[in-house]
Amino acid sequence: MKQSSAGPARAGATRAAGRIGVLAVLVLAALYSLLPVWWLVVSATKGSSDLFSSNGFWFAGRIEIVRNVSTLLGVQDGIYGRWLLNSLLYAVGGALAATLLSAMAGYVLAKYTFRGREAVFNTVLGAILIPAPLFALPLYLMFSATHIVNTFWAVFIPSIVSPFGVYLSRIYAAAAVPDELLEAGRIDGAGEFRIFRSIALRVLQPSLVTIFLFQFVTIWTNYLLPSLMLANDRLQPVTVGLVAWKEQRGQTVPYNLIITGALLSVIPIVVMFLLLQRYWKAGLTSGSVK
Amino acid sequence: MHPAPTTPTTAAPVRSHEERTGPAPKPSGPTPAPAPRGRAVDWRRWTPLGFLLPFGTLFLITFVAPICYALHQSLFKLHRSGLGLTPPSTVFTGLSNYADALADGAFTSSVVRVLLIGAVQVPLMLGLALLLALLLDARRTPGKRFFRLAFFLPYAIPGVIGGLMWSFLYQPDVSPIADALAGIGLHVDFTSDSWLPWSVGNILTWGWTGYNMIVIHSALKAIPGELTEAAALDGCTGWRLAWHVKIPLVRPALLMTTVFSIIGTAQLYNEPVVMKAVAPNLSSSWTPIMAAQNEVAANNYHAAATRSVLLALVIFVLSFGFMRFVNKRGAAL
Numbered sequence: 001m002k003q004s005s006a007g008p009a010r011a012g013a014t015r016a017a018g019r020i021g022v023l024a025v026l027v028l029a030a031l032y033s034l035l036p037v038w039w040l041v042v043s044a045t046k047g048s049s050d051l052f053s054s055n056g057f058w059f060a061g062r063i064e065i066v067r068n069v070s071t072l073l074g075v076q077d078g079i080y081g082r083w084l085l086n087s088l089l090y091a092v093g094g095a096l097a098a099t100l101l102s103a104m105a106g107y108v109l110a111k112y113t114f115r116g117r118e119a120v121f122n123t124v125l126g127a128i129l130i131p132a133p134l135f136a137l138p139l140y141l142m143f144s145a146t147h148i149v150n151t152f153w154a155v156f157i158p159s160i161v162s163p164f165g166v167y168l169s170r171i172y173a174a175a176a177v178p179d180e181l182l183e184a185g186r187i188d189g190a191g192e193f194r195i196f197r198s199i200a201l202r203v204l205q206p207s208l209v210t211i212f213l214f215q216f217v218t219i220w221t222n223y224l225l226p227s228l229m230l231a232n233d234r235l236q237p238v239t240v241g242l243v244a245w246k247e248q249r250g251q252t253v254p255y256n257l258i259i260t261g262a263l264l265s266v267i268p269i270v271v272m273f274l275l276l277q278r279y280w281k282a283g284l285t286s287g288s289v290k
Numbered sequence: 291m292h293p294a295p296t297t298p299t300t301a302a303p304v305r306s307h308e309e310r311t312g313p314a315p316k317p318s319g320p321t322p323a324p325a326p327r328g329r330a331v332d333w334r335r336w337t338p339l340g341f342l343l344p345f346g347t348l349f350l351i352t353f354v355a356p357i358c359y360a361l362h363q364s365l366f367k368l369h370r371s372g373l374g375l376t377p378p379s380t381v382f383t384g385l386s387n388y389a390d391a392l393a394d395g396a397f398t399s400s401v402v403r404v405l406l407i408g409a410v411q412v413p414l415m416l417g418l419a420l421l422l423a424l425l426l427d428a429r430r431t432p433g434k435r436f437f438r439l440a441f442f443l444p445y446a447i448p449g450v451i452g453g454l455m456w457s458f459l460y461q462p463d464v465s466p467i468a469d470a471l472a473g474i475g476l477h478v479d480f481t482s483d484s485w486l487p488w489s490v491g492n493i494l495t496w497g498w499t500g501y502n503m504i505v506i507h508s509a510l511k512a513i514p515g516e517l518t519e520a521a522a523l524d525g526c527t528g529w530r531l532a533w534h535v536k537i538p539l540v541r542p543a544l545l546m547t548t549v550f551s552i553i554g555t556a557q558l559y560n561e562p563v564v565m566k567a568v569a570p571n572l573s574s575s576w577t578p579i580m581a582a583q584n585e586v587a588a589n590n591y592h593a594a595a596t597r598s599v600l601l602a603l604v605i606f607v608l609s610f611g612f613m614r615f616v617n618k619r620g621a622a623l
Contacts, residue, residue, distance in 0.1 A: 018528075022425050023432065029422055030440040033500060036455050037443060039466065043458070056459075056466025101345040108341035120342065127353050133557045134605070137582050137598045138356035141363060141591050161348045192337040221448035223560050224579070228586075239450045246454055246567045255464070262454050266447050273446040274439075 044068060044263040048254045068260040075253055079233065079241065080261055087220055087237040087265070094159030095215035099208050102162050106169025107200050111177060121170065127163040133224050140228040154229035155237075159219045165211040172207035173200065210279045213272065220269055238265045363595035364388070387596040396575040396584075397597055401604060403487070404577050408555035411491040416547055418495070419502035424532050426503075427510040438507070441500035449497060453564030456493045461568040481569035486562075486576075493561045498554070502547045509543035510536060545616055549609045556605045578604075 039056055045068070050060035072080050109121050139158060143149045148157075177200050185195040201208070223239045230236045233244070242261050245253045364387050370378040391397055422441060426434050444452060458464055460480035471478050480489045513536060521527075521535045537544075559579040566572045575581035582597035 019430065022428070025421070026425055026431070026433075026437050029418070029499075030437055032496065033440050033444050036452075036459060036496065037447070039459060040455050052464060056464070056469065101348070104341045105345040108338045112338045112341075114335075114338045117338075120346075124349075127349070129553075129609070130602070131553050131557050131605070133559060133579060134598065134602050135353060135356050137579070137586065137594060138360035139352060140586065141595055142356050142359045144591075145359075157348065158352045161345065161352045163349070163353070166345060193340075196341070217446075221450075223448070223450040223563075228583070239448055242454060243450055243564055243567075246457070246564065249567060255458070258454070259458065262451050266451055269448070270443070270446045273442075 040259065040263050040266075043256070044260040046256055048256050051256045051259075064256075065260070068256055069264070072257045072260050072264075075257060080238075082234060083236060083238040083241040084265065086235065087239070088268075090155055090159060090226075090237055091216045091219040094156055094219045095212045097160040098162040098165055098215040099212045101160060102165030102169045102211055103173075103201065103204060103208060104196065105166045106171075107173045107177070107196060107204070109166070109170045110173035111179070111182065111200075124163045124166050128167060132218075132222075136225045136228055139225070143229065149229050150231050150235070152235060155226045155235075158225060159215075159222075162211070162215050162218075165215060168207065168211050168214075169204065172204055176207070177203050206279070209276070213276055213279050216272070217269060360595040360598050363592050364599050367592055368590075387592055388600065391593065391596045391600055394581075396573070397578065397581045397600075400575050400578045400581045401601075404555055404558050407487050407491050407558070408552060411494055412548065412551045412555060414491075415495045415499050416502060416544065416551065419499050419547070420506055420537070420544065422499070422503045423506040423510055424536065426507055427536070438504070441503050443500065444497045445501040447497070449560040450564055452497045453493055453561040456489070456496070456561075457565050457568045460489055460565070481565070481571070483571055486565070486569060486572060490558070490561050490565060493565075494555070494558075498551070502551070505547055506540055506543050509540040513539050545613070549612060552608050552612060553605055556601065556608060 035057065042057060042059055043051060045063045045065040046054065046060045047062060047064040047067070050062070050064075054060040105124075109117060135158070140149065143154050148154045181199055181203070182195055185199050190198070220237075221239065222237075223243065226237050227240045227243070230240065233241060236244075238261070242258060242265065245258050245261070250258075365382060365384060366380050367383045367387065368378045369381040422437075425431055426438060431437075447455075459467055462468060462479055462481065465480065468478055468480065479485060517539075518531060518535060521531055526534060557579055558577040562572060562576045562580065566574075575584050578597065578601045582594045582601065585591070585594035585597060
């Protein structure tokens with residue numbers, strides 16, 4: 001605070017300049033983040049010819065979004081709707097199963113003492129550190145040797161295993177499930193699974209939402225695994241389908257429909273992120289803050 | 291293609307938990323409790339196993355088995371007889387697949403390529419994420435909620451869809467960016483060979499800065515207020531406060547984001563694969579995973595397994611090497 005004696009007016013001026021500078025940096029970064037998304041929204045409203053002739057960051061004369069969506073849903077016997085449903089099935093089903101399995105494993109790792117507990121948990125931790133795409137190829141080689149490839153299960157089975165979910169649910173169970181409650185259940189004569197179902201799961205509910213959300217996003221955004229496993233386009237999720245269309249360079253499906261499809265495919269996930277902010281932030285930061 | 295939104299890194303939070311429940315003062319698990327009925331004891335001994343079984347079985351199938359399978363496959367080769375009249379046989383060839391992979395120029399240069407991209411892109415992205423996190427953490431910044439959401443939005447968009455959007459924005463005949471640049475006399479082709487690493491790096495930076503910013507920002511928020519107030523009383527404010535107090539305190543978060551970004555770049559796949567549609571010159575073995583997949587497409591499963599194992603090794607050496615390097619320097623400081 002020594003410099004403040006040099007002149008309050010000058011200090012005030014530098015401070016104002018500094019604040020404008022800060023705001024400028026933030027606005028520029030926000031533009032960088034948002035402009036491509038804006039482009040996606042704007043382009044999804046354009047017809048095929050307007051897409052090439054009009055300014056990419058502004059609307060063309062006609063808003064064709066409704067026609068784009070209805071044409072998109074009709075292309076190749078409605079394959080796009082099928083892809084969306086597939087994505088939903090893989091993501092919702094997979095995330096539900098993964099959450100249940102993780103909750104069971106994490107609960108036991110937190111609340112029971114048994115031989116090998118730490119070894120099990122450390123193995124799970126190690127698996128978190130190895131990125132999933134690294135497993136995709138070996139998994140494909142293994143599955144193709146056992147003829148599971150190109151079936152629903154080839155994508156679904158790997159989707160329901162979430163070491164990160166086990167890690168989270170162990171942390172939450174250790175912190176949130178009181179031993180007294182479990183003992184009370186035991187004294188009442190409840191079986192171990194019943195105690196888990198009626199006591200532990202209830203207490204853990206909010207954290208289960210976090211685990212579900214993360215797994216949902218992981219499955220919905222996955223590309224490498226389903227693109228390797230599924231040759232049949234009726235089984236593919238929307239990510240794989242859209243990339244395949246793009247690879248044909250607009251020859252089978254025009255670009256404006258691909259763009260509309262991309263927009264439709266991100267809406268569910270963006271909405272979920274915005275609505276459930278509380279939950280994903282809890283998971284996002286649970287490892288980083290000491 | 292970055293790591294899934296997983297963030298646990300250090301075993302620190304876990305360890306602290308163990309201190310609470312491990313050798314806890316109170317008996318924590320059900321095992322030490324006095325067994326009321328004889329048969330119940332038996333049941334309880336098997337309870338953990340029963341609960342772990344579903345996850346454990348699937349974990350073995352989808353995580354442990356593929357590693358073992360890839361390692362095993364990498365030691366064999368398919369031996370075809372001269373005329374191809376008899377079915378090919380699998381022969382044990384030791385490490386010769388590895389020698390082949392290392393002699394394969396396309397594969398080694400794909401590894402070098404992602405390392406170079408990472409060496410430029412990771413520091414740029416994390417620098418930007420740290421800067422934005424610090425600005426959002428400053429007391430008088432306006433519109434914090436809006437900016438935080440704006441920066442985070444790209445993360446909510448799947449990697450391939452992000453790649454799809456950017457490939458349109460780069461595509462020579464459609465690109466509004468190239469259009470705007472041409473307006474001021476600059477003619478740029480984002481899909482040309484020399485631009486490709488930058489174009490792909492930009493997609494990564496766009497998609498992941500917000501995620502890293504949130505992680506660093508929450509670490510900043512966890513700094514106790516007394517600490518920054520005390521520093522402010524000593525005349526340490528603004529950038530000096532950030533440099534001398536805040537940044538050292540969020541070192542664990544920075545370390546974590548760096549390791550995950552390194553891992554993420556090494557397994558680069560989605561973005562360049564999507565870019566191929568607009569950049570026909572992009573080679574099909576541009577990144578290591580693409581190179582491995584190339585071998586699958588050519589039915590060289592043993593070669594693909596070998597490349598997967600090698601890439602896992604590279605990632606392991608990089609991330610652990612970085613952590614050890616930082617810890618050593620941290621101890622010396």
